[in-house]
Amino acid sequence: MQQIARSVALAFNNLPRPHRVMLGSLTVLTLTVAVWRPYVYHPEATAPIVKAIDLPKNEIRSLLPEASEPIDQTTSDDVDDIPQDELDDKTANDVGVHEYVVSTGDTLSSILNQYGIAMGDISQLAAADKELRNLKIGQQLSWTLTADGDLQRLTWEISRRETRTYDRVDGGFKMSSAMQQGDWVNSVMKGTVGASFVASAREAGLTSAEVSSVIKAMQWQMDFRKLKKGDEFSVLMSREMLDGKQEQSQLVGVRLRSDGKDYYAIRAEDGKFYDRNGSGLAKGFMRFPTAKQFRVSSNFEPRRLNPVTGRIAPHKGVDFALPQGTPVLAVGDGEVVVAKRSGAAGNYVAIRHGRTYTTRYMHLRKLLVKPGQKVKRGDRIALSGNTGRSTGPHLHYEMWINQQAVNPLTAKLPRTEGLTGSDRTDYLTQVKEVIPQLRFD
Incomplete structure (x- = not known):
């Protein structure tokens, strides 16, 4: 090591004076930088500068961990601006009421769950009436929700005679049953489209709820906004009459003639509507x-x-x-x-x-x-x-x-289907009875 040091010293001394000065200066500067540590002043009495930013409530979620997904x-x-027209009008009694017709494979749970109703509410309903586990094709359920989205009331139309209602009470639901006492009578209402189908149908004697049922039955075949003046319609309604007053009604069949072509929708036992041959009207x-x-x-x-x-x-x-x-x-x-x-x-x-x-x-x-x-x-x-x-x-x-x-992942989607076997045979027998009543003259 000493030999190396002497060799370096000898080499350094043999250098010209300007080179020795430059090399020495660089060595000192390098050592100074290596051992120097800056001193930073941290006054304890000085508080950090903090700027408070108030975020709107609708922006707060952007800071949550879930926002990374x-x-x-x-x-x-921002999107509740779907254009509405008179065909969307609801009666005062229908506002906030959701309806569903039971079809193949449906259960109380599968029906209500797709609308986001809590499983706890569904379980309490089933506890209030075990018969709710035996829903049948063609029966109708209707319900209303609270402002928070909780189930408030459910109505189950078991038949045209019997209806059961389930109202929310402390700890569950309370069931009540009502039997209809009136007589069901078929009524045919017909007319010609004037300024609009809705106005013409009401003028012919249909209620707002009945007009809505006609529009829903024919929705896959006809754009009611494009019906022309002079187009004809004939509607067969089954109405329950009690003491001379109408209590409720059900659409049996409808016939529309537009541009010389006839369109039909007739109710089957499953509560759905089909054409004259038993083919489904819904689009898959x-x-x-x-x-x-x-x-x-x-x-x-x-x-x-x-x-x-x-x-x-x-x-x-x-x-x-x-x-x-x-x-x-x-x-x-x-x-x-x-x-x-x-x-x-x-x-x-x-x-x-x-x-x-x-x-x-x-x-x-x-x-x-x-x-x-x-x-x-x-x-x-x-x-x-x-x-x-x-x-x-x-x-x-x-x-x-x-x-x-x-829920788009669980909702019961419309399917293009038709009746087969004995169901179609029974339906075609019914069609032969309904169509003659849907005359325009």
């Missing part, structure tokens, strides 16, 4: 709005509680995590009623299918359709994106039945 903020205020739907199924990043939850505000912030649809630019498809035949950019929803499309169903598609990158355009099941309507109030590329998809949001 593609999950929507509440968007209902796809379950998913994409060509293949993608991961669900946020489920339907109409009673979701915001952990920060403590308020109910409903998630009225399902979020699918999918790459931007994925083709979005119409799930069924219908008419585009909205195609625009709309605040938190970003670019979004709404399609009306008949008069009962509406679907909504949000946060789209590009729209491929325009309002008023007719689409078929499987048509491309948009490309998915990340527009609006969104924290990641995804598609928010909603399905509404009778202006009520339902």
Whole structure:
């Protein structure tokens, strides 16, 4: 080591004086930087500067851990603008009432769960009346909800004679039963379309509820807004009369003649409507709005509680995590009623299918359709994106039945079907009795 040091010293001394000065200066500077530690002044009496930022309540969720997933903020205020017309009018008694006709495979749980009703309420209903486990095809359920989305009342029309009602009480539901005492009488009402079908039907003697039932029965065959002056209609209603007053009614059959062509809808024992040959009138739907199924990043939850505000912030649809630019498809035949950019929803499309169903598609990158355009099941309507109030590329998809949001993954979808076997035979026998009553003269 000493030998090395002497060799370095000898080499250094043999250097010209300017070189020795420069090399020595660099050595001192290097050592100074290596051992120097800066002194930072931290006055204890000085408080840190803090800036308070008040966020609107609707922005608070963006700070939550769940915001790292593609999950929507509440968007209902931005998209509750589906165009309405007189065909959507409801009677005062119908506002807030949801109706459902029992079909094949239905149970009390499967029916109510798709509308987001809590399983606890469903269990309490079943405890109040075990017969609710034996629903039959064609029976009708109707219910109302509280402002918080809890079940308030359920009505079960077992038959045209017997109705059971279940009202919420402390600790569960209380059942009451009523037997109808009136006589059921068939009545035929007919007329000619004037300024509008609704006005003409009421003038012919149909109530608002009966007009609505006719529109729903014919929704897949006829756009009632496009009926022309001079088109004819004939409606067969079965009405319960008690002491000369009408208590309730049920549509049996309807016939519409537009541009010289006749359209029929006749009720079968299952509560659904078919044409004269027993073929189904409903148009089938796809379950998913994409060509293949993608991961669900946020489920339907109409009673979701915001952990920060403590308020109910409903998630009225399902979020699918999918790459931007994925083709979005119409799930069924219908008419585009909205195609625009709309605040938190970003670019979004709404399609009306008949008069009962509406679907909504949000946060789209590009729209491929325009309002008023007719689409078929499987048509491309948009490309998915990340527009609006969104924290990641995804598609928010909603399905509404009778202006009520339902779970798109479990909702009972309309299917193109028809009657077969003995059911069709019985139906055709009924058709022979109904059609002669639907005359225009």
